[in-house]
Every structure is written in structure tokens, then in C-alpha cells.
Amino acid sequence: MAIEFIDIVETSLAGLGTGSLMALTGVAFVIIYKATKVINLAIGEMLMIGAFVFYGFSAGLALPIWASVPATLVVAALIGGVIERTMIRPLLKDNPVSVFMVTIGLTSVLIGVVELVWSAEPRRLPEFLPQQPVLLGDAFIPSKTAYSFLIASAVMAVLITVFAFWRGGIALRATATDRAAASSVGIDVPGVFSFSWMLAATVAALAGILVGSVGGISSAMGLFGLSVFVVVIVGGLDSILGALIAGLFIGWLEAMVGRFMGGEFKLLATFSILLIVLVVRPYGLFGTHEIERL
Amino acid sequence: MAATGDLILEVNNIEVVYNKAIQALRGLSLAVPKGKIVALLGSNGAGKSTVLKAVSALLPMENGLVTEGRITFDGEAVEQTAPHTLVRRGLFHVMEGRRIFADLTVEENLTAATYALTGRDIAPDFDIVYRYFPRLAERRKSIAGYLSGGEQQMLAIGRALVAKPRVILLDEPSLGLAPLLVEEIFAIIARINAEEGVSMLLVEQNASVALSIAHYGYIMETGRIVIDGPTEKLTSDRDVQEFYLGLSHKSYRDIKHYKRRKRWLS
Numbered sequence: 001m002a003i004e005f006i007d008i009v010e011t012s013l014a015g016l017g018t019g020s021l022m023a024l025t026g027v028a029f030v031i032i033y034k035a036t037k038v039i040n041l042a043i044g045e046m047l048m049i050g051a052f053v054f055y056g057f058s059a060g061l062a063l064p065i066w067a068s069v070p071a072t073l074v075v076a077a078l079i080g081g082v083i084e085r086t087m088i089r090p091l092l093k094d095n096p097v098s099v100f101m102v103t104i105g106l107t108s109v110l111i112g113v114v115e116l117v118w119s120a121e122p123r124r125l126p127e128f129l130p131q132q133p134v135l136l137g138d139a140f141i142p143s144k145t146a147y148s149f150l151i152a153s154a155v156m157a158v159l160i161t162v163f164a165f166w167r168g169g170i171a172l173r174a175t176a177t178d179r180a181a182a183s184s185v186g187i188d189v190p191g192v193f194s195f196s197w198m199l200a201a202t203v204a205a206l207a208g209i210l211v212g213s214v215g216g217i218s219s220a221m222g223l224f225g226l227s228v229f230v231v232v233i234v235g236g237l238d239s240i241l242g243a244l245i246a247g248l249f250i251g252w253l254e255a256m257v258g259r260f261m262g263g264e265f266k267l268l269a270t271f272s273i274l275l276i277v278l279v280v281r282p283y284g285l286f287g288t289h290e291i292e293r294l
Numbered sequence: 295m296a297a298t299g300d301l302i303l304e305v306n307n308i309e310v311v312y313n314k315a316i317q318a319l320r321g322l323s324l325a326v327p328k329g330k331i332v333a334l335l336g337s338n339g340a341g342k343s344t345v346l347k348a349v350s351a352l353l354p355m356e357n358g359l360v361t362e363g364r365i366t367f368d369g370e371a372v373e374q375t376a377p378h379t380l381v382r383r384g385l386f387h388v389m390e391g392r393r394i395f396a397d398l399t400v401e402e403n404l405t406a407a408t409y410a411l412t413g414r415d416i417a418p419d420f421d422i423v424y425r426y427f428p429r430l431a432e433r434r435k436s437i438a439g440y441l442s443g444g445e446q447q448m449l450a451i452g453r454a455l456v457a458k459p460r461v462i463l464l465d466e467p468s469l470g471l472a473p474l475l476v477e478e479i480f481a482i483i484a485r486i487n488a489e490e491g492v493s494m495l496l497v498e499q500n501a502s503v504a505l506s507i508a509h510y511g512y513i514m515e516t517g518r519i520v521i522d523g524p525t526e527k528l529t530s531d532r533d534v535q536e537f538y539l540g541l542s543h544k545s546y547r548d549i550k551h552y553k554r555r556k557r558w559l560s
Contacts, residue, residue: 167408186378186408
């Protein structure tokens with residue numbers, strides 16, 4: 001089988017498109033971890049509920065796109081805030097493992113809510129991205145992939161810039177390191193918690209809209225979160241830049257392996273990378289090393 | 295002591311219970327006059343840190359609760375106030391064990407402390423920190439976790455300076471530091487008090503160094519105050535000298551020395 005150059009380019013671009021969505025979801029995961037040290041296993045389901053809320057606004061209520069996207073993001077932020085306030089904050093003083101378990105339960109709750117309201121049937125989101133395929137030289141990129149890549153990249157660029165220059169980024173990290181010390185220097189720790197969950201839910205919902213517009217939505221689309229965990233572990237749990245780079249890389253790798261070796265090798269490749277990174281750099285490529293002074 | 299109007303911090307008869315079961319403070323009262331350093335001394339487990347956490351409202355984070363009594367900061371009750379709100383009103387707690395943000399740089403640690411200025415019209419000033427602690431200026435880009443213990447304590451006090459407080463609660467600034475460094479840090483604490491006019495409530499195990507800079511002292515045991523007075527009076531008190539300053543009046547001829555008890559315990 002001769003591999004054509006144009007085939008490699010097209011597969012790479014498609015992979016980067018998926019990868020950018022994994023990266024965006026990874027960023028949502030990282031935001032929560034960065035501020036609260038909570039490993040949120042429900043990130044894929046937060047993405048899913050965002051996609052369904054968008055479906056509700058755009059298909060159910062038939063709102064125009066310029067209204068349904070902001071409305072979805074606002075509702076997602078509220079959902080994130082409610083989750084934090086009712087399920088996470090009461091457990092703040094408890095063992096991190098219990099919080100982790102609660103996020104597992106949260107996945108079932110979110111799936112249940114979606115199936116109650118919209119049933120378990122897969123659905124298609126209304127078309128809202130331009131339909132014209134994008135041509136990059138001779139390479140053909142499906143329009144949805146191209147536009148969701150652009151949107152995801154723009155959002156991540158904004159987030160990375162904001163966290164690099166805004167002192168709120170320092171407040172998040174300070175809160176994660178030591179909550180009592182953070183409040184002793186005047187940081188509103190419960191506020192940081194709410195903020196990070198609301199922001200993460202918003203970012204996840206945006207990723208959900210994009211993922212859904214490419215591949216349709218169903219109550220099982222939270223499985224997308226599985227690849228995202230690999231992404232954040234490889235990139236480093238608390239690094240937004242790490243999520244971005246690892247997301248693009250793993251998306252690209254999965255596409256290439258799937259195209260040229262066969263779909264059954266995708267997960268093999270992904271988890272091999274995970275294994276190698278964990279052996280070589282247990283904190284991920286860009287994660288914070290724990291400081292131990294002897 | 296001074297009249298109520300001159301007090302920046304007043305603790306009246308507080309009782310603190312941890313986990314709804316363990317009583318840590320039983321009817322403790324103390325007061326910090328404006329612009330003074332007040333030392334709170336006592337042995338391990340006496341409840342000194344608990345007093346500070348009660349004042350700065352950090353107790354609920356450790357499952358502690360003030361069940362009785364009143365704490366007023368600048369005339370306002372602090373109960374039911376969130377800890378970060380108190381900091382923003384000018385009550386800063388330098389916690390025991392330094393508690394710097396180890397992953398952040400020195401400068402980022404100071405930036406985190408600028409949250410204490412929220413709602414007050416004050417521009418952040420890091421130079422004041424570097425003036426008192428020139429060593430931090432050299433290391434402003436270093437990761438705080440790699441600083442030496444002394445430098446970390448300086449950073450912890452530096453964060454307080456950024457917050458421009460009216461009262462600083464200092465919990466064991468001498469913890470784990472070499473004697474020479476302890477003297478250096480206490481000299482700077484005294485200078486900050488004199489030059490910036492910040493009142494301080496200083497908790498220490500090292501009684502002699504604490505009394506050397508304090509204006510007034512309280513000594514507590516098992517959750518209450520047993521002796522208090524201006525430092526001159528405390529340092530000349532025989533019991534305080536023997537049990538806290540390590541000075542002994544007894545000679546080895548005095549074979550009944552073991553009969554001397556802390557008389558307030560009877």
C-alpha cells in the first residue's frame with residue numbers, strides 16, 4: 001500500500017482537528033484541577049450536557065445560533081456552579097478520594113438527567129458552521145473540523161494568555177497549594193472554587209457544542225472524556241499549555257494510527273504514549289513537580 | 295491596660311471546641327493596643343495557635359468553633375466573617391510553619407497577597423518587602439519552595455507587609471530557625487512595628503526573644519491566661535523567669551526545689 005503525501009496531510013489535519021477538541025476539554029479539566037486539586041472524572045459528561053443544552057436551545061426552542069451559543073454557555077456555567085456548591089464544597093474538608101468518587105457518581109447523574117429530558121437516542125445538532133470544505137493547498141479538510149479547530153484554538157489562546165498575565169491565575173494556584181494559606185492572604189477561596197467549576201463547565205460545554213456539531217450527540221458521548229484523561233495526564237494535570245500540546249499530539253497520533261494501521265491500534269498507541277510518559281515524567285510533560293526539600 | 299478606644303483587637307472570654315468534642319480554650323481574654331506588640335507565650339498544646347486561628351476566622355477550616363465569647367477587631371465583631379474578608383479589613387495572620395506557596399515564585403507569593411488589598415484604595419508595594427528583606431529581592435524569581443527556612447519565614451512576613459494590615463498575628467516566627475537568624479528576624483519584626491505602626495499579636499515558644507521586643511505579654515496554659523502584664527513586670531517575675539525564661543534561682547543546696555510548683559496551677 002503506497003502512502004500518498006496528500007493522504008498524510010489530510011489525516012494529520014483531521015487528527016489535529018479532533019485533537020484541538022480533546023485539548024479544549026482537557027483545559028476544562030485542568031482548570032478545575034489547578035484550583036481545587038479535584039480530579040473530575042465527569043468532565044466528559046459535563047461536555048455532553050453542554051451539547052444537549054445547546055441542542056435544547058437551537059433545535060428545541062429553535063433559537064438562532066447567536067443566541068443559543070451564549071445561552072448554552074450561561075446555563076453551563078450555572079450547572080457548574082450548582083455542582084460545585086451542592087456536591088463538591090460540602091466535601092472540601094474530607095478525603096480527596098471521596099470527592100473523586102463523587103465525580104464518578106456525577107457522571108451517572110448527568111447521563112440520567114440527559115436521558116430523562118432528551119432520551120438516549122443519538123441526535124444531530126442543527127448545522128451552524130459554514131458548509132464549504134476548506135482547501136489547504138491540495139488537502140481537503142471537512143469544514144466542521146476546520147472551524148472547530150479554529151474556534152478551539154482561539155479559546156485556548158485566550159485562556160493561556162489570561163492565565164499567564166492575570167493575577168487570578170496565581171490565586172488559582174495558591175488555592176490549590178494551600179487553601180488555609182490562600183485565605184490568609186485575602187484570596188476568596190470558596191469564590192475561587194465556584195469560579196473554576198463555572199469556567200470549566202463553560203469551556204466543556206463549548207467543546208461539547210463543537211464535538212456534537214462534528215459527530216452528533218448522544219448520552220454516551222461523554223466517553224470522549226476517556227481520551228481527554230490521557231491528554232491531561234500526558235500534558236500534566238495542572239498545565240493548560242500541556243493539555244493543548246498533548247491534546248493536539250494525541251489527536252494527531254490517533255488519526256494517523258487509525259488511518260494507516262487500522263482503528264484497532266488507536267487505543268494501543270494512545271495508552272502506550274501514556275505509559276511511556278508516566279515512566280519518564282510522572283508529573284506529565286508540563287505538570288508541576290512536587291517540591292521536596294530534604 | 296489601655297482604654298477600649300485604643301484597642302485594635304479584643305478577645306473576650308472565648309471558648310473554642312474542636313470537632314464538637316475537644317475543648318481547646320476555656321474563657322480566654324486578651325487585648326492588643328494600637329501600635330503595640332503583644333506576646334502570647336505558653337508551652338506546647340496550651341492553645342496559643344488556636345487563639346490566633348479563632349481571631350483570624352481560620353478555625354472552621356480545622357473543624358474548630360468559637361462557642362462562647364466575643365472577638366472584636368477595630369470595634370467590629372469578627373465572628374461570622376469569612377477569613378479573606380478579615381484580611382481585606384486589615385487583620386493578617388502569618389501562619390505557623392510559614393505556609394508559603396511552594397510552587398510559586400517569591401514574587402508570585404507577594405502577588406497572591408495583593409488580594410488582601412481588594413476593596414481598599416492602595417497600590418501594591420513590593421519594594422517595602424525588599425527593603426526589609428533584601429535577600430528576597432535577590433531571589434524574587436526563585437521558586438519559593440527552594441528557599442531556605444529563614445528566607446521562607448521572611449517571605450511569609452513579606453506577604454503580610456504587602457497586605458498593609460493594621461494588625462499582624464504572628465505564629466511562631468522562630469520555628470526551626472537558627473538562633474542568629476531568629477534574632478535577625480525579630481529585630482526586623484520590631485522595626486516593622488515601630489516604623490509602619492502595625493500592631494502585632496505574637497505567639498512564641500521562645501519566650502525570651504518574644505519578650506525582648508514585646509510591650510505586653512500574656513502567658514497561657516491549658517486554654518487560659520495565667521499571668522499577664524507589661525514585659526518589664528513579666529521578665530522580673532520569679533515564676534516566669536524560672537518556667538519560661540530558663541533562669542534558675544535555686545541552688546543545688548536547695549534540696550526541696552522540686553516542691554516549687556507553678557502556683558497558679560493549684
